[in-house]
Amino acid sequence: MIFKELNAAEYEAFALNHPGRYYINSSKMLELKRENGWEVFYTGVCDENGKLLAAAGFSKVPVEHFFHYAYAQRGILCDFSNHELLAFFTDGLKSFLKEHGMAYMRMDPYVEYQQLNTDGSVTEGGFNNQAVIDDLNSLGWKHLGFTKGYSADSQVRYMVVLDLEGKDEKTITAGYEPNTRRTINRAHKFGVEIEECDPDHLDEFMKLMDFTAEKRHFADLGRDTYVSQMKAFGKDDAKVWLAVLNTQKLIGINREDLAAVEQEMQKTDAALEKTPNNGKLLRRKKEEEERVAQIERMIRETEELEKTYGQRIILSGSYFVIYDDEMYYISSGSYDELRKYCGPYLIQDTAIRLALKRGCRRYNFTGTSGVFDESGDDFGVFEFKRKLGGRPIELIGEFRLDADAAMVRKINALHKVRNIIHR
Numbered sequence: 001m002i003f004k005e006l007n008a009a010e011y012e013a014f015a016l017n018h019p020g021r022y023y024i025n026s027s028k029m030l031e032l033k034r035e036n037g038w039e040v041f042y043t044g045v046c047d048e049n050g051k052l053l054a055a056a057g058f059s060k061v062p063v064e065h066f067f068h069y070a071y072a073q074r075g076i077l078c079d080f081s082n083h084e085l086l087a088f089f090t091d092g093l094k095s096f097l098k099e100h101g102m103a104y105m106r107m108d109p110y111v112e113y114q115q116l117n118t119d120g121s122v123t124e125g126g127f128n129n130q131a132v133i134d135d136l137n138s139l140g141w142k143h144l145g146f147t148k149g150y151s152a153d154s155q156v157r158y159m160v161v162l163d164l165e166g167k168d169e170k171t172i173t174a175g176y177e178p179n180t181r182r183t184i185n186r187a188h189k190f191g192v193e194i195e196e197c198d199p200d201h202l203d204e205f206m207k208l209m210d211f212t213a214e215k216r217h218f219a220d221l222g223r224d225t226y227v228s229q230m231k232a233f234g235k236d237d238a239k240v241w242l243a244v245l246n247t248q249k250l251i252g253i254n255r256e257d258l259a260a261v262e263q264e265m266q267k268t269d270a271a272l273e274k275t276p277n278n279g280k281l282l283r284r285k286k287e288e289e290e291r292v293a294q295i296e297r298m299i300r301e302t303e304e305l306e307k308t309y310g311q312r313i314i315l316s317g318s319y320f321v322i323y324d325d326e327m328y329y330i331s332s333g334s335y336d337e338l339r340k341y342c343g344p345y346l347i348q349d350t351a352i353r354l355a356l357k358r359g360c361r362r363y364n365f366t367g368t369s370g371v372f373d374e375s376g377d378d379f380g381v382f383e384f385k386r387k388l389g390g391r392p393i394e395l396i397g398e399f400r401l402d403a404d405a406a407m408v409r410k411i412n413a414l415h416k417v418r419n420i421i422h423r
Helices: 008-015 027-035 083-099 130-138 169-174 178-189 203-216 223-233 247-274 279-309 336-341 343-357 379-386 405-421
Strands: 002-005 039-046 052-063 067-072 104-107 112-114 141-143 158-163 193-197 238-246 312-323 326-334 362-368 391-395 399-402
Touching (some): 002 083, 083 104, 112 130, 158 379, 203 326, 223 312, 312 336, 343 362
Antiparallel strands (some): 039 052, 158 391
C-alpha cells in the first residue's frame, strides 16, 4: 500500500463511492474553507495498481495562537473494519501531520455506534460498533467520549434520519404520525405555498433566521455562509425555501367554502319547510350555521392579519443540501405567532418528497441532543422530526490522533496557563 497526497478531484471521486460520505466532508465544503483562507489537504492510501482504498480531507486549524491541528470534519473515509488498512493509513497520517506542522487530528466519523429504536432506546439484539472504537483506540486514536447535547466545538453525535429506500410517496405519507398528516393537509387548505430563494435574494430568509436565532438563542450560519454553500452546491442541490401565506388567496378559499355551505343550507331549509320538526335536519341546520360562523370568523381573522402583515406573509423558511444520495435539513426559522398555518410541516413534506423524487436513500433531519424525553431542551424538535417518520441514530463520536508529541506538550502547557489566568 502507498500513502499519498491527493487533489480535490481525486478525493471527491473516492468520497462519492464511500459509505462515510457526508456533505461537510465533501470537497465542495473543504474547498470553501480554502477560499476563506484555511489550508486544506487531501491524502489517501492506494494499492500497487493505484486504486484508492482510503482518503481524508482536512483543514489546518490554529490552536493556542502558535500551533495547529488537523480537523477531518465527519471523519476520514476508510473501511474501519479493515485493521491493516486503518493501521497503515493512521501511520501515514501521523507522519504527514507532523511534517506539515499539525500537532494532532480530530475526526468525528459518519459511522453509527449502536442501533436505536424510534424512542431513542437501544435496540435489543441490534448492531453495535464498539469494536470500531476499540480498534481505533488501539491504533492511537483517543475516543473523546459518548457525549450528548450541542457544542460549538464539536459536531453532534445524534441525528434523526428518514430511510427512503424502497418507499414511494404513499408509504412515506403513511409513515407520518396521523396528526402530522392532518397538519400538512391544513397547510394545503390554507393555500400555503413554497417559494424558492436564490443566493442573491435572501433578505426575507435572513430576516426570519435572525429573528429565530435571537429568540431561541443559537448562532445562525449567516448570509455569507448560505450564499457560498448555495453557490458551491448549485441550484439543484442547495435549497432555501419559504412557506408563504397569501391572504387574498386564503380569503378566496374561505369564500368558496362559504358559498358551498350556504348552498347546502338552502337545501336544508327547503327540506325543513316540508318537515319542520325533523330532528336530523334541525341538527344539520345547526351544524351548517356553526360552519358559516366559523368561516366568516376566519375571513375576518385573515383580513386583520393582512392589515398587520400585508397580503404576502412569510411563515417559515428552511435550508437544505443534497449531496449524492442524501438530503440534509440544515437550518430553519419560523414566526411562532403564525404557527397555526403549519408552514414548517409543509416545507418538510415538500423536502422529503423532493428527496424521494431525486432517488435519495436517506433524508437527514440532522442533529438532535440525544436526550429523548421531556428533560431535553430540544425534545419538541425531536418529536417534530420523529412524527415525520424520522428515527434517531447515534454516531461513534469524536477521536483525536496525536502526531507530534512535543507540540502537543506545548499546547497543553499553554492551555493550562490560560486556564489559570482566566480563573
